[in-house]
Amino acid sequence: xxxxxxxxxxxxxxxxxxxxxxxxxxxxxxxxxxxxxxxxxxxxxxxxxxxxxxxxxxxxxxxxxxxxxxxxxxxxxxxxxxxxxxxxxxxxxxxxxxxxxxxxxxxxxxxxxxxxxxxxxxxxxxxxxxxxxxxxxxxxxxxxxxxxxxxxxxxxxxxxxxxxxxxxxxxxxxxxxxxxxxxxxxxxxxxxxxxxxxxxxxxxxxxxxxxxxxxxxxxxxxxxxxxxxxxxxxxxxxxxxxxxxxxxxxxxxxxxxxxxxxxxxxxxxxxxxxxxxxxxxxxxxxxxxxxxxxxxxxxxxxxxxxxxxxxxxxxxxxxxxxxxxxxxxxxxxxxxxxxxxxxxxxxxxxxxxxxxx
Numbered sequence: 078x079x080x081x082x083x084x085x086x087x088x089x090x091x092x093x094x095x096x097x098x099x100x101x102x103x104x105x106x107x108x109x110x111x112x113x114x115x116x117x118x119x120x121x122x123x124x125x126x127x128x129x130x131x132x133x134x135x136x137x138x139x140x141x142x143x144x145x146x147x148x149x150x151x152x153x154x155x156x157x158x159x160x161x162x163x164x165x166x167x168x169x170x171x172x173x174x175x176x177x178x179x180x181x182x183x184x185x186x187x188x189x190x191x192x193x194x195x196x197x198x199x200x201x202x203x204x205x206x207x208x209x210x211x212x213x214x215x216x217x218x219x220x221x222x223x224x225x226x227x228x229x230x231x232x233x234x235x236x237x238x239x240x241x242x243x244x245x246x247x248x249x250x251x252x253x254x255x256x257x258x259x260x261x262x263x264x265x266x267x268x269x270x271x272x273x274x275x276x277x278x279x280x281x282x283x284x285x286x287x288x289x290x291x292x293x294x295x296x297x298x299x300x301x302x303x304x305x306x307x308x309x310x311x312x313x314x315x316x317x318x319x320x321x322x323x324x325x326x327x328x329x330x331x332x333x334x335x336x337x338x339x340x341x342x343x344x345x346x347x348x349x350x351x352x353x354x355x356x357x358x359x360x361x362x363x364x365x366x367x368x369x370x371x372x373x374x375x376x377x378x379x380x381x382x383x384x385x386x387x388x389x390x391x392x393x394x395x396x397x398x399x400x401x402x403x404x405x406x407x408x409x410x411x412x413x414x415x416x417x418x419x420x421x422x423x424x425x426x427x428x429x430x431x432x433x434x
Contacts, residue, residue: 100152105190107148108174112184116145120155121171125163179228180422186373188221193380200380209387212284218381219287223262230265230325230354233422235272241418241428242350245321249273253320256281256344258310258337259327263291263303270295270303279319281308310337315344325354326426329398330382332389338410345433351412353403353429357419360399369424400427407431 111117119135120126128146132139146164149155154174156165166174173183192215199210212218230238239245249255252275257266260280270278280303282288288305295303311333322341331337341351356374358365365371374396383395394402400417407415412431419427 102190104148104152104154105187106194107145107152108154108184108187109191110145111149111174112182112187115176116142117166117171117174117184118176120164120166121168121175121177123166125156125158125161125165127162128164131164180232182228185221185224185228188217188224189377192217192221193377196380196384200384203384203387207387209384209389209393210381211388212385215381215385219262219284219290223264223287223290226261226325227264229423229425231268233420234265234268237420237422238352238354238428241420242321242352242430245350245352248320249276252276254318255279256319256322258282258313258322258324258341259330260291260305261287261325261327263288263294263305265323265325266303266305267291267294267298267300270300271298274300274302276302278303280305281310281313283307283309310340312336313340313344315340317346318344320346320349321352322349323352323354326356328353328355328403329394329396330385332386332391334386334392334394335406335409338406342411342433347433349433351407351429351431353407353431354426355403355429356396356398357425357427358397358399360397360401362397365397374425403427403429 114135114137116131116135116137120131123131123134126134128143129139131146132142135142146155146157150157150164154170156167157163158165172178173181175184176182179185195216196210196214199214203209239249249269250273255269255276255278257263257278257280260266260282261284263280266278266280269276280288280291282305285307288307291305295305310331322345324341328334328337345351358368358371358374368374378396383393386395387393404415404417407429411433413434414432416430417427418430
């Protein structure tokens, strides 16, 4: 390869990009804090206020609130009046930073940055020695995932996602057997169980901590048509038991995703349907250059999705395993008809509707 001269303008532009990346990364941490402390939610309902007034309303330490406001101000997120030393969250910014803004609350996703950053040392060890980081090393991950799905999957589940499966709503109203694999904290299942009391729902997940959330919510809801079970999904060895099986953002994390899909096909009744939500992207990196959140997804994949699979001795498909590989694995598992569907509000995911016939 011929060594070329450095393009000074290009080098300067890239340096600017790196500085902007550092600033943006830092803001992600502060946005996460603003979400967790409910500062965004509180400021949404306030007129321009001093740091002391904001801290008192939020019942938080003023000195920390003042420094956070500094980061938010220079980051262009919160407006500041220097004469009165007052701060204000514009409604245009609140529209993607507050809980009332769900499903458009981007502050929820900012929480992944500190959660993933907490395992950086372990990931660096994996770069050097191979292997992966197990689920239990990720503090708050299931809590954040539950909040994530709570504003993305849940609001669309009944009216938008389920109708992707022809006849599913009528079947659920009549009464069928449903399994959700990799159910996490079970928020989707709890909603389904409440909405369709004639159907019976089962949730499988490997993480006991996550399942405890689902069990507590089910008890609080008073539903009796829902059960949870801790399972390694590699082989759940059931035959023709379910009319509908769902997997929301779960397959690519598995120890043996190919075997899980085969087990899903075996567990379905002949006329049953598998609904799989997974990351929308290509299996080829060069086709993801224009993906609106490509860097974020590859980062989450490297620091979590890929690693938890490798920690179990799995292939480490990662979040960006892509549509091409997903379709191929579904076919190899025995599904004969597979449709890839998208929803207007959800650019992040594909919805695969797969049947045995």
